Amino acid sequence: MTPSIGTEVSAASPTGQDVLFQIKKVCEADILIGIPTYNNANTIGPVVRAVQNGLARAFPDLKAVILTSDSNSTDGTPLVVRNSVVRKIPIFIERHGMESGMQPPIPYYPAPARAASLRSIFRTAEELDARACILLEGDVTSITPLWIEALAKPVLYGRTDFVSPVYARHKFDSTLTNTILYPLTRAVYGKRIRQPICGNFCISGRLAAFYHEKVLENESGSHYGIYYRLLTEAIANDFAITQVFLGPRSNEPARKPDVYSLLPQVMEAAFGLIESDHHVWKNLRGSEPVPVSGSRVPPEREAVKPNVDRMLALFRQGVRDLKDILIKIIGPADFGVLEYVAFRPEGTFNITSTLWAQIVYDYALAYHEKKISSRHLLKSLTPLYLGKVASHVLEVSDKGEGDTEEEIEKICLAFEDGKEHLVRNWKN
Amino acid sequence: MKTLLLMTLEPLRNVYSRFASVFPNVLAMAIILIAGAALASAIRALAYFLLCAAGFDTWSERMGFTTLLRKADVWAKPSQAVSLLLYGLVLLIAFIAGLTALNAALIDAAIAGILAYLPRLLSAVVILVAGSVAAGLISRGLLISLVNSGFGSARHYAQAARILMFVLLIAMALEQLKIAPGIVVAAFSIVFGGIVLALAIACGIAGVDVIRKMIDRQSSEQETEAEVQNM
Numbered sequence: 001m002t003p004s005i006g007t008e009v010s011a012a013s014p015t016g017q018d019v020l021f022q023i024k025k026v027c028e029a030d031i032l033i034g035i036p037t038y039n040n041a042n043t044i045g046p047v048v049r050a051v052q053n054g055l056a057r058a059f060p061d062l063k064a065v066i067l068t069s070d071s072n073s074t075d076g077t078p079l080v081v082r083n084s085v086v087r088k089i090p091i092f093i094e095r096h097g098m099e100s101g102m103q104p105p106i107p108y109y110p111a112p113a114r115a116a117s118l119r120s121i122f123r124t125a126e127e128l129d130a131r132a133c134i135l136l137e138g139d140v141t142s143i144t145p146l147w148i149e150a151l152a153k154p155v156l157y158g159r160t161d162f163v164s165p166v167y168a169r170h171k172f173d174s175t176l177t178n179t180i181l182y183p184l185t186r187a188v189y190g191k192r193i194r195q196p197i198c199g200n201f202c203i204s205g206r207l208a209a210f211y212h213e214k215v216l217e218n219e220s221g222s223h224y225g226i227y228y229r230l231l232t233e234a235i236a237n238d239f240a241i242t243q244v245f246l247g248p249r250s251n252e253p254a255r256k257p258d259v260y261s262l263l264p265q266v267m268e269a270a271f272g273l274i275e276s277d278h279h280v281w282k283n284l285r286g287s288e289p290v291p292v293s294g295s296r297v298p299p300e301r302e303a304v305k306p307n308v309d310r311m312l313a314l315f316r317q318g319v320r321d322l323k324d325i326l327i328k329i330i331g332p333a334d335f336g337v338l339e340y341v342a343f344r345p346e347g348t349f350n351i352t353s354t355l356w357a358q359i360v361y362d363y364a365l366a367y368h369e370k371k372i373s374s375r376h377l378l379k380s381l382t383p384l385y386l387g388k389v390a391s392h393v394l395e396v397s398d399k400g401e402g403d404t405e406e407e408i409e410k411i412c413l414a415f416e417d418g419k420e421h422l423v424r425n426w427k428n
Numbered sequence: 429m430k431t432l433l434l435m436t437l438e439p440l441r442n443v444y445s446r447f448a449s450v451f452p453n454v455l456a457m458a459i460i461l462i463a464g465a466a467l468a469s470a471i472r473a474l475a476y477f478l479l480c481a482a483g484f485d486t487w488s489e490r491m492g493f494t495t496l497l498r499k500a501d502v503w504a505k506p507s508q509a510v511s512l513l514l515y516g517l518v519l520l521i522a523f524i525a526g527l528t529a530l531n532a533a534l535i536d537a538a539i540a541g542i543l544a545y546l547p548r549l550l551s552a553v554v555i556l557v558a559g560s561v562a563a564g565l566i567s568r569g570l571l572i573s574l575v576n577s578g579f580g581s582a583r584h585y586a587q588a589a590r591i592l593m594f595v596l597l598i599a600m601a602l603e604q605l606k607i608a609p610g611i612v613v614a615a616f617s618i619v620f621g622g623i624v625l626a627l628a629i630a631c632g633i634a635g636v637d638v639i640r641k642m643i644d645r646q647s648s649e650q651e652t653e654a655e656v657q658n659m
Binding site for chain 1: 486489490565568569571572573575576577578580582583
């Protein structure tokens with residue numbers, strides 16, 4: 001059968017059956033590469049070329065299909081994809097309309113209709129009976145052809161269902177992951193997964209089917225939390241997970257979301273999943289390592305040091321002006337400690353890992369008990385998070401990569417030790 | 429002697445007949461009051477049970493209703509406060525019904541007036557309660573957003589917004605109750621209009637540079653567009 005190259009297909013029906021019909025008519029696949037896109041004209045070309053070169057290099061004998069699921073881009077992204085064909089690998093371009101009533105939210109979100117794109121990709125993987133399904137971000141600028149082999153090999157030739165990336169990050173990068181998501185996921189779910197939110201990962205065909213049938217069926221919207229949910233569902237349902245070093249990761253700078261929109265989205269997903277997975281984590285204590293393959297490489301560039309003064313100013317203002325709200329959430333005792341810490345001079349300013357873990361767990365409990373409106377609750381965490389980031393940056397400023405990982409390990413151990421507070425105070 | 433006896437007994441007979449005509453009404457009133465009190469107690473207990481079962485206290489805490497009660501120096505739980513309110517309401521209705529049983533024309537007219545006023549009283553209470561909860565939520569959301577934006581006077585602006593909303597709510601409630609409606613509307617218009625005017629002047633003075641830059645940018649964009657079209 002002659003593979004189609006650059007075929008543009010519209011998802012005219014709600015289930016996108018037109019797309020599937022077109023793809024199935026043409027070929028089957030061992031590997032499906034899915035790329036959700038939205039206004040990625042600047043970056044999608046190199047991504048698609050890297051994917052094609054990676055497939056040709058690592059899996060020349062396997063059948064592969066590339067599916068870009070576009071959320072109605074207005075900058076000609078599908079055209080760039082069509083013009084980036086360099087090899088005879090089938091590439092399909094699916095276009096989603098916005099879900100009814102949805103406007104592209106402001107500020108920038110990864111892509112509107114992200115859930116619809118992922119659903120379509122997983123459905124396609126299931127229907128094609130693909131052995132491996134690689135998901136990639138349309139705006140990643142550090143991708144190389146080697147990523148394809150590194151991500152797909154453990155699934156194709158190992159017994160892995162989910163391959164999570166480990167990036168070479170500068171010590172000032174990924175503060176949300178380092179100070180909250182990695183320690184929280186590790187303590188709650190008992191797995192040491194270094195990158196809990198990843199837009200570049202690989203899953204097995206059976207996990208893709210699980211996601212399509214059980215996880216994303218009622219999911220809608222575009223929030224960052226979708227990726228976090230995919231990982232925690234894999235953990236909660238005992239799918240095999242490994243990690244692989246991928247090297248540095250960078251995305252298009254203009255599209256980086258700000259902390260005020262990112263943090264509430266991510267934490268809503270995290271706390272919501274903690275609520276729904278209570279039966280999974282209530283008896284888990286400690287954590288176990290998740291295997292990592294590949295070679296660790298140092299980060300390529302120097303990160304810009306965050307503006308500590310501004311973060312401290314916002315943190316102090318938050319502690320001062322949100323006093324009533326914070327006391328309601330974290331209690332007067334912890335607030336007293338926070339207040340004492342807030343007005344220490346920069347040289348001695350330090351939010352300890354123990355206090356930070358306690359605060360995050362108090363927020364999880366307040367979310368569960370609906371102490372205040374969840375929207376207000378999650379937004380009120382922002383100044384405290386900035387305070388912790390400032391504390392972390394001051395702590396690791398003079399340290400190397402190894403010492404920075406030790407600091408992050410301390411945060412993780414504090415979260416694991418503090419889990420008892422969450423379990424004991426959780427009301428069913 | 430007989431005449432003396434008649435003269436002595438006649439007033440007593442009059443009193444007795446008057447008493448006899450009024451006594452059934454008084455008895456009816458007493459029965460209504462006692463039954464009303466018993467019913468009010470039963471409703472209070474039932475309401476408290478149902479509100480606790482429905483998690484009303486938690487909901488009130490979340491919506492800011494509890495904070496409102498505390499500020500009004502009411503330290504009972506919200507479910508207790510609401511059930512007490514219902515108790516008072518049923519008791520009031522029983523009292524009015526009891527007074528009606530006396531069949532006195534003056535009292536009937538007064539009660540008719542009170543009953544006609546009750547819907548207005550109820551709507552004023554609803555406006556105040558619902559409005560207070562909404563004002564609390566809005567001012568809290570505003571406070572958090574301003575703090576996250578690094579706005580220095582976040583707390584004062586949120587407090588000012590809450591006060592303005594309360595001024596509006598009180599004006600609406602007084603207007604519902606028909607208490608000096610002309611004065612209330614005029615006073616509210618003056619106060620609100622004054623505040624808006626002050627804000628407009630402040631924005632105008634503070635933002636004159638920003639507005640000038642916006643106008644300059646717009647005119648240069650229009651000039652560029654015109655040049656392109658002329659090419």
